[in-house]
Amino acid sequence: MIRLTGVSRSFTSRSGSTVALQSVGLHIAEGEFVAVVGRSGCGKSTLLRLIAGLLPVTEGEISIGGERVTGARRDVAMLFQRPALLPWRSVLDNVLLPVEIFGWNKTEHRDRAYRLLETAGLSGFEKHRPHELSGGMQQRVSLCRSLMGEPRVLLMDEPFSALDALTRAELAVELQRVHIENSATVVFVTHSIDEAVLLADRVVVLTPRPGRIRKIVDIGIPRPRTLGRTAYLDEVARCSADLHELLMEQDMSTSAETEGR
Numbered sequence: 594m595i596r597l598t599g600v601s602r603s604f605t606s607r608s609g610s611t612v613a614l615q616s617v618g619l620h621i622a623e624g625e626f627v628a629v630v631g632r633s634g635c636g637k638s639t640l641l642r643l644i645a646g647l648l649p650v651t652e653g654e655i656s657i658g659g660e661r662v663t664g665a666r667r668d669v670a671m672l673f674q675r676p677a678l679l680p681w682r683s684v685l686d687n688v689l690l691p692v693e694i695f696g697w698n699k700t701e702h703r704d705r706a707y708r709l710l711e712t713a714g715l716s717g718f719e720k721h722r723p724h725e726l727s728g729g730m731q732q733r734v735s736l737c738r739s740l741m742g743e744p745r746v747l748l749m750d751e752p753f754s755a756l757d758a759l760t761r762a763e764l765a766v767e768l769q770r771v772h773i774e775n776s777a778t779v780v781f782v783t784h785s786i787d788e789a790v791l792l793a794d795r796v797v798v799l800t801p802r803p804g805r806i807r808k809i810v811d812i813g814i815p816r817p818r819t820l821g822r823t824a825y826l827d828e829v830a831r832c833s834a835d836l837h838e839l840l841m842e843q844d845m846s847t848s849a850e851t852e853g854r
């Protein structure tokens with residue numbers, strides 16, 4: 594579904610050149626949920642922006658469904674850390690925004706918008722303005738908007754990081770349901786190892802500067818998964834511990850390198 598072959602991306606500015614990602618090769622199957630973790634600045638957001646076609650690769654190639662990515666696509670939706678809703682529009686009109694932008698059939702999509710808002714637990718809030726909603730509710734509106742076009746690929750850049758722990762856990766459970774119902778392929782960037790273990794089929798661990806794939810960890814825990822007490826508490830703890838160790842190892846080698854300079 595999504596294939597990255599030898600992908601590198603550098604940034605050049607007056608202060609010099611930064612290799613954000615180097616020789617990244619990755620294949621993500623249709624319907625798969627992949628989380629990307631790594632230290633701050635290791636290239637996670639860059640990776641998502643490259644897949645979204647918002648940024649060109651410096652080297653290598655990215656394809657989605659066999660087609661080379663050369664720019665933004667209608668079947669790929671991206672969700673950012675902040676909800677980015679238009680404050681003067683109602684919740685419903687925010688969700689319907691892509692319908693206007695892309696000139697889709699309004700009647701058909703209006704029903705879909707109502708259904709999505711209902712699934713997200715937002716029935717009764719359709720006429721509200723964004724500021725009348727909590728941060729978690731706003732992010733759910735944003736999720737509904739990104740699902741309007743029934744994307745085949747959903748790219749999420751730390752979408753829950755501005756929220757409190759309980760709302761985060763609640764939205765993560767909801768996202769699993771949306772993922773199963775829509776069978777979209779999801780790439781999810783997070784700083785939270787627990788969130789990655791809760792949501793992902795596989796977790797990609799990136800090394801810092803330059804960002805390379807350190808390891809890909811399979812999470813074989815049956816779904817739906819929840820945080821807290823579950824029948825798979827041991828597996829969840831083991832996967833989280835493995836990932837923690839991998840990230841700590843990275844830190845140790847990075848500081849050793851720095852000290853050696």
Ligand SMILES: Nc1ncnc2c1ncn2[C@@H]1O[C@H](COP(=O)(O)OP(=O)(O)OP(=O)(O)O)[C@@H](O)[C@H]1O
Pocket residue numbers: 604605606611612613631632633634635636637638639640
């Ligand atoms: N537009 C840009 N211009 C110059 N350098 C950039 C640009 N975007 C990213 N970088 C650099 O590329 C590297 C990777 O950045 P990126 O934002 O992808 O990291 P990240 O893993 O998402 O970080 P964080 O976890 O802190 O959000 C960093 O060193 C950053 O300084």
